[in-house]
Amino acid sequence: MLGLKALAGVAALIGGAHAIGQMTCVSFDSTSSSSDFAVVSNGQAAPIYYSSEDWGGVQLAATNFAEDIERVTGVKPALNNVTTSSMSSAVQSNAYPIIVGTLGQSPLIDAIVNQTNLDVSSIEGQWEAFMTRVVSNPIPGVKSAYVMIGADKRGTIYALYDHSEQFGVSPWYWWADVPTTQHSELYVAATGCAHGSPTVKYRGIFFNDEQPALQNWAMEKFSNGTGAYYTGSPFNSEFYTKVFELMLRFKANYLWPAMWSSAFAVDDPLNQYWADFYGIVMGTSHEEPIMRSTPVEWDIFGSGPWDYSVNRQNIYDFWVVGAERGKPYENIYSVGMRGAGDLPMSSTTDVALLQQVIADQRQILTDTFNGTNVTTIPQMWCLYKEVLGYYEAGLQVPEDVTLLWTDDNYGNIERFPIYSERNRSGGAGVYYHYDYVGDPMDYKWITSSQMAKTYDQMSLAVDREAVRIWILNVGDLKPYEMQTEFFITYGWNASIWTPDNLNSFVYSWAQREFGLTDTDSESITQIIANVSMYNSRRKPEMLNATTYSLANYREAEIMLQEWDAVLNASTAIYNTVSAAMQPAFFELVQHPVEASHTVATMWIYAGINNLRASQARLSANEYFTKVQDLFQKDYDLEVEYHTILDGKWDHMMDQTHIMYYYWQQPMQDTMPYVTYIQPRKDNIAGVMRIVPEQSLGAWPGDNMNDCAQGYSCPNPTLTLDPYIPFQNRYIDIGAGGALPFTFTISTNVSWLDLSITSGSISPSAPEQRVYVSVKDWSQVTGAETAVVNFNATSPGQPMLNVPVTFIANHTVPASNFTGFVEGDGVISIEAAHTSSNTSVSGIMWMELPGYGRTLSGITPLPRMGDNGTNFTAGTGPSVTYDFYNFNTIGQAGNITITTYVAPSLNANGNDRPIAFAIQVDDEAPQTEYFVPYAAAGSLPAAWDGMDGFAATNIAAVMTNFTAAPGAHELKIWMVEPAVVVEKIVIDTGGLLPSYLGPPESMRV
Template identity: 35%
Template sequence: MLNRGSIRRSAGAPLALVLAIASAAPATAAADKGCAAPIAVCTHPVAGGFALIRPGRPATVLIDANADPAVRQAATSFAEDLGRVGGRRATLIDDPARAHGPVVLIGVRGQSPMLDRLIAARKIAAEDLAGQWEAYRQIVVEHPLPGVPRALVVIGSDRRGAVFGTYDLSARIGVSPWYWFADVPVARHRRLDITPGARRDQPKVRYRGFFINDEDPSFSGWAKARFGGVNARMYRHVFELELRLMGNYFWPAMWGKAFHQDDPENGRLADAMGIVIGSSHHEPMMRAQAEWHRPQPGLTTGGPWDYTRNGANLRAFWRGGIARMMSKGGGRAYDSLVTIGMRGDGDEAMGGGTATALLEKIVADQRAIIADVTGRPAAETPQIWALYKEVQDYYDHGMRVPDDVILLFSDDNWGQLRRLPAAGDHHPGGYGIYYHFDYVGAPRNYKWINTNAIEKIWQQMDLAYQANARAAWIVNVGDLKPMEYPLSFFLRQAWDPDAMTLAAMQAFPRDWAAAAFGPGQAAAIGALLTRYGQGVALRKPELLDPDSFPLGGQTATRLDGGAFGRAVETWTRLERDVARVRTHLAADQRDAYFELVEHPVRAMATLYRLYYAVAWNHRLAGAGDPRANVFADRAEAAFAEDQALTRAYHALRGGKWDGMMRQTHIGYTGWQEPARQIMPAVTRIAAAGPVPPIRFATLPAPDPDTLHIEAADYVGAEGAAGLRWAVIPHLGSGRGAVTSLPQGRAPTRPADGMRLDYAIRVARDGPVDIGLTLVPTLDTSGAGVLRTGVSLDDGPVAVLEDRLTPSPDDPATAAQRAWTRAVIENRRDLHLRLPHVAAGAHRLSVWRLDGNVVLGGLTVTSRPDDR
């Protein structure tokens, strides 16, 4: 028998400190947050402040007559936002002679005569914006123009700098980026003042964006029903959302679609709004894959997507993509980031083996096309090479692309980064990350609803940033609509990863909820989002089935729900709390609440009840127990409830989102989705008499021979080599997981002394099994192993090796089987047997050897001494 030792966590222990920091952080409000800070938004008069809104009178918005279309669009949106907040749309003008009273002046340094005069007159300082990428400054300026006593100036280093500075103000006054795409209401204010002073900001990751993918049937069906297709009318909302989220880079929806051909206005609109258009990891040279299978005017396309057999046609096809990119006029290109390289047709591998020489020739030929069509060296056109799936093998075998090309590493499609730059690596073009919130592939698709915990996103993307992957971050969001919360977090972290500290990550759920629903229920809603993220990470819905978790025992009078029952009860409690919070919300907040919080929680709770009932039906029917019939009824009721939730979603706002939840998610038999929702089979038993009532037994006591220890419950933590231990609350299945910070650092040795200590007590002599439960991660160095040390008291350090390696094209391998289990269960278990441990108190130590090891918990099991 084992018991926790009596050693107490010392004062100021990391978990307590982390939780205290989180609880002390103030909730974000649309106004009056830190009114002493420069350019803060206040609902009361401020000395020297700028009158943004007075009752019935918003400030005038002023731009230059020749303002870039992206700046004009952002200014138009801001004028509308002032109306959303104050009740009256602001007047937008482009003639300074018409300006009088309070004015919001928006422009670009070096492109705005009005702003350049203010710079020359030393009324605003903008020297540090010169040559910067997407930087902006917001400044309250006295007497900037005749008849204008005071102005709020937004000056960008470039056009997107001005755009982001403007949309930042929109968010500060309470207009959520999701006001349209999630129906988040805007709180009204009769008065808003901006505090005097100035603030400056700019992004840390150069290209930041998302990829609409796997978009059939939901996103595509919705867009066709509402807009007539995936066209510019629809994309206007998508592009505005991305810019409000401070993103700039976009991969268009691509299954059966051709962004530029389906609606020629798509590309022109993106450029006009300031969006950098790219194409997915397997669509090179600004061409949609669907275009290859369509007739192209003046081109011989089609045939095999094979460079060795059809290179001339492929080069002509690619040339057309670059020529279209250059069709803006005047020798100018639409704002683009060109994907280079090649995969097989239909997002498949290009062929057997690693044909490095062939791919090097393809890249060289593509760059020759770029140079020829643009009339400039290829290095002057931004390019990216996606090292996705098997393409990473080319990189591992030594293939290198020219210095100016961004190298885009990827995760394993399930949230674990596969490769990062090694310490000391330097590629002038920089490194990026392609991440997944949605995926089609083994072991099963996950496409239906959000299943991404921000704690995992933070840990992996912080790792990427610390490893200098800072040139591009792009995430696959599937249908977009179910991913509002994690996408908001991903792009917030991408804007400033340094500011997204562990404490900021912990405050994010509450802050995000406050921005959407106000401060009153922000803490409660933030907690619901966190509990949902942790619960849904336990098992993605497409991976649920009657065998997902064990049931307990049964008698003629009682049933024990076991682990499955405990999971169902967790979801039921969360569902009740969601309903309770809903009662405290205003009527105009409830649609957004349903979309962002209520639907995903109720949908998951319903799915768990469905499979739990089916599991009991199978168990009892197999024993001839008529109680199986009760569970057959419950299963069918849950299946019907799932359909009712979908109908409720589609009925919102008069059918605004009709089709967006059409994705099938019940009835998987392999990796691919079922064509329709399939009710799991249940069996009914002919009962001779009344069916006995269903009574559940008290859950059994824990195994007295096994001690379960939360990773956060260490009694000592020794740092070394500039590293410290940190708890990431709510990551993993317990209260939190532990890893070393800063991430991305070199391995350490036991001699360095970097360890966590846990107190245990062994009641009898004998063998002891030590188990480490890890949050799944992958070695990102190419070595294929992550090492962790374990020791007891002052004994030797045993090295445990985690060789978790995705092998998507070789599913029969042991490595693939281990990876499949890890992503299904969202955990990884390592084991060590100590042959003999004496009874009494002991110190169990876990040693940091490699980085990116995330400890979720420990088990210590006493075994009978069989010597």
């Protein structure tokens, strides 16, 4: 992670405290420069002028701009809608106005350009570009003005809202209740701000899976409780105008509207009008051709089956209505066809039928637009699921139609345009998910997508020229606010963001939204990174009681500690922000943290309860109660969200999220299964339970996990060597029933250290833990054995003794070795911690900080270096890792290396499957093509299921090598670009099951 000074420095380069990813030209101090233009000074605001002939959306944005100035300063500028001829007489003497307008649309702006010879060549004819600056004598009678010029309608709108954000008005001032920081003085630099055409032409969001949360909320806030006449939908123009303003404020321009029980153009006849008025380009989702909602509108107005092979004319006529209805407005028309209910058209790929569908749709557009060349009408064909199969099977898509490539619904883009597809006039784009309903399981409750992952995938899209359309499935939009803004901001200007400065986005966002100090902004950066990492390890909906190992590598305990740390950090800041700021902080940070912490902790506690019950430990009951409490707290947090600000966001957290029984959401949240031990009954094996680390069993008595036989098992054994990261082992001492007891612990050797040697256990304090470590390894030669005796005494009961065998194995690497050392039969390495890194053809492995499940990832960059080619194993860029092993599997000379790689898919096309190569010492590199084959339009079997790539967010690639005990070099070679390596685990015979793999080994 970047340090505080580095973060502040990067933030200054890409935006000030109130600006993210943009050029800054705003200040609040009149002494900064004598040439600065005063927007508000000494209680007086510069008047704002715009042409009455400019776009309605520009005039509306100018009105909002004036209101934004008042939000910041308390002074509202005079807003004047004027003609060119009336401008001079309208300007008060000695006034220095702000003049706003669009090239070619505002006679006022055109007159200024002509009269002053203002150079607008940097923006003229450019999509959504703008420039601002102080202009002397812009029109007769006006000495100087701050002129804000857009190359087109949205260019002007973005110029206004760009300044509003810099003034201190968050794009989320309404949608996340972010207060505006007050300033009495407000200035802009004479040189102004400017922005050329964005990286991505159409940058949009998609409301999807909007029931129950968004729809219930909108029903309460925007409708009469019954919704639209035909559909019952609450998504009317009052709702959508709130959405349109938000989108424009964070520089989005394209929307797929809510669709599952809604029909945008039917629910409110004004919806299309207001979208166009504001300046939002409308589309429809991948399954809704020609601006018609499917299946909603078809179910209401259609006739016959949704099957083009048997009902062509009725479906054709249905589409004609959509084209004619959308004709007056700015739209991108979805073409192609899917089956009813977002399913495949048929069980077989019918390419000929789809060719007919597209040909007919093109004819409809040609006829509707009065013979206009159809290639000039924006169209999109989304290669979603089986549709990609049709394309790969030979479906010919007109060159002017944008091909929208898609992810796997879990953030891994299935394919990008290959070289031969990059010169299409329609270009390419990406449909990406932060929310999803379907196999292997829904996820739509809380933020669980990593910004680093989004950057990785969308930067690939930039590299491979998929930049015509980006559309993001945002589900209900809340609580994905910050992540959504990053997606759009990256599409607005991808050139300024790199793996090294991603954290500065969150840092600047924290300052903009909450006015935090540098230290607290850095803390928020880490909080957001941690929450998204922990939730992306496995979506909260997919958690269960044994996701994280309860016995091995202290995995579940570390997860609890990590969640506690992030909650404590968030709560500390939440408790210090002002009362006015707390609602925004709660919505954007505290609730996602606390709600995620509650659910994750509850599941782990359920696992502990079940395990301890199976071990006959009375403390299981404590966790029974904790699970119940957390289950209730989960709902309490939901209620808190729904009641802040007098219920403004009531229903927004209605989404169920606990105890899925299959892929679909449960109809009600259900508490995880827990069990209860009879607390009044004596344990038949005795008063004391002994549970050593790495064991699911317990002693004394019988337990299926004590040994294979399950009864008459030997006493437990623990091992320790100097290179186990924790440097100790623990043994839990617990109550087995109602009887209290005292205990003593002793050992027969002097080199063992016990953290405690005596204590007491009772029903009110049923557990204690003893840590066992080696005082001085120099006292241990090779493998030495000790016995740790646990003696329990309870009134009226015989003394109970449980001995634990403890083996200390003093392993030592060669004195001149530097690198990772085996501990506990395994070597675990974070991929970023290389011994060396060698570039080839200007490409080298670079770190993606904060990426993945544990620390970060490494990937070859630049991806299109060496003309985007690949390498044969052993010839490309490489990284090395030095390791030292003392053992091999079964002492037979073999090791197994598991390389944890991101579940990236074969984005280069079927003839370039994603791959890397791995090598140990001088053995031949082994190339790993780790994504199994799948027919086009489908995903590999390894992707699916609760242990698949999607659920685990990892692909674990196992490779076998020979490596006698000693020092070795492991090398990973680039074969294909876009592979991301996160972690490497070398099994020398001691690897134990866990979700994340062992913690990183010690390095000497």
